[in-house]
Amino acid sequence: MLKRFGIALLCCLFLLFTAACSSGSSTSIKLAEVTRSVFYAPQYVAIEEDFFEEEGINIELQTTWGGDKTMTALLSDGADVALVGSETSIYVAAQGSKDKAINFAQLTQTDGTFLVAKEPKPDFKWEDIKNSTFLGQRVGGMPQMVGEYVLKQNSIDPQTDLNLIQNVDFANIPGAFSSGDAEYVQLFEPTASTFEKEGEGHIIASFGEESGSVPYTTFMTKESFINEDEETVKSFTKAIYKAQQWVQEHSAEEIADVIQPYFEDTSTEMLATSIERYKNQDSFASEPVLAKDGWNNLKTIMDEAGELPEDIPYEELVNTKIAEEVIGN
Incomplete structure (x- = not known):
């Protein structure tokens, strides 16, 4: 009986030692x-x-x-x-x-951003963005560069055809769009879907689909x-x-x-x-x-x-x- 108890105890100690070594590594x-x-x-x-x-x-x-x-x-x-x-x-x-x-x-x-508009756009065409106020992303960052690339592919010059706002920090962009005058913005998920559910915006296009791999x-x-x-x-x-x-x-x-x-x-x-x-x-x-x-x-x-x-x-x-x-x- 004592022998079996001793063997069992040694096995437990071995397992504890193995676990300790494993966690330590x-x-x-x-x-x-x-x-x-x-x-x-x-x-x-x-x-x-x-x-x-x-x-x-x-x-x-x-x-x-x-x-x-x-x-x-x-x-x-x-x-x-x-x-x-x-x-x-x-x-x-x-x-x-x-x-x-x-x-x-x-x-x-x-790209992981979606084009969100303040108002519903059931028949949206990219040319609808011209002469609008667009809340953009940080200069030199991927969201902004992909956004500009897609707009240019659709014959829109972001610098001349839009009132482009780019002075808002990345983390504050959703709040700025919600409370400001911008008509369009690029948003990641789940913010884009949340805005749509709460009636603060409408997802009308995907920059990911437009820009490719x-x-x-x-x-x-x-x-x-x-x-x-x-x-x-x-x-x-x-x-x-x-x-x-x-x-x-x-x-x-x-x-x-x-x-x-x-x-x-x-x-x-x-x-x-x-x-x-x-x-x-x-x-x-x-x-x-x-x-x-x-x-x-x-x-x-x-x-x-x-x-x-x-x-x-x-x-x-x-x-x-x-x-x-x-x-x-």
């Missing part, structure tokens, strides 16, 4: 997201479904509210990984940074971080790939239930509506590889906006090796 990653958006649903799924934990990663998530602030966090070691528009890596490289920001995993593959939001880290700890970056990418596949295989309602903790002021029904919009236009990338044609489309959009500082090659700022190995395995 977890790697903490400081992750900075450029904003909080349903657009990033796969990232929240990766956290909530424990895909990061399965890869031995503990995520410390922070929302940095803007591309410039997000890149500052990454470059100053306030973050290990940044979820932000790929254009920021081009800006950093053009400034002569010796430690480049490298795109290693794509999360979204279209583009690496709108990617995970990036400093080149030195990859050189020093490529295995951690690979484990991070594995977790994201698992989440991307999970999102592809589950309904908008199921995804909404999982990511609800990140949007406490939004109902699951509204989240599901927003997610369905993004799924319908293939905004969520199904795998983390950032393709070259998307990168070239990004540079075209930046060039059209007059914001491409330098034609930096795809191979210089994009690492596909890690994502390809993850998918292959």
Whole structure:
């Protein structure tokens, strides 16, 4: 009897020791997201479904509210990984940074904004925007550049054909549209759907559908971080790939239930509506590889906006090796 008790006790101690060792081996990653958006649903799924934990990663998530602030966090070691528009890596490289920001995993593959009007526009045509007051986004940011690109594709010059307002901080744009005189605005989800439900605006077009494939939001880290700890970056990418596949295989309602903790002021029904919009236009990338044609489309959009500082090659700022190995395995 005592012998069996002793064996059982040793087994329990072994399990406790194994668990302690396992928890002690977890790697903490400081992750900075450029904003909080349903657009990033796969990232929240990766956290909530424990895909990061399965890869031995503990995520410390922070929302940095803007591309410039997000890149500052990454470059100053306030973050290990940044979820932000790929254009920021081009800006950093053009400034002569010796430690480049490298795109290693794509999360979204279209623009995530929708054109919202104050009044209903059942027969909307892009030319209807001419001579209107348009509340724009930050100069040099992806929402604004894609917005300008789409408008130009529809024979509208944002600078001469619109009363373009661009002096409002990103986080304050929804409130400024609600209380101001602007007739049109670009909004992400779930804000766009919330405005529509509350009668404060009407979704009349999708910039994502109009602009085509583009690496709108990617995970990036400093080149030195990859050189020093490529295995951690690979484990991070594995977790994201698992989440991307999970999102592809589950309904908008199921995804909404999982990511609800990140949007406490939004109902699951509204989240599901927003997610369905993004799924319908293939905004969520199904795998983390950032393709070259998307990168070239990004540079075209930046060039059209007059914001491409330098034609930096795809191979210089994009690492596909890690994502390809993850998918292959």
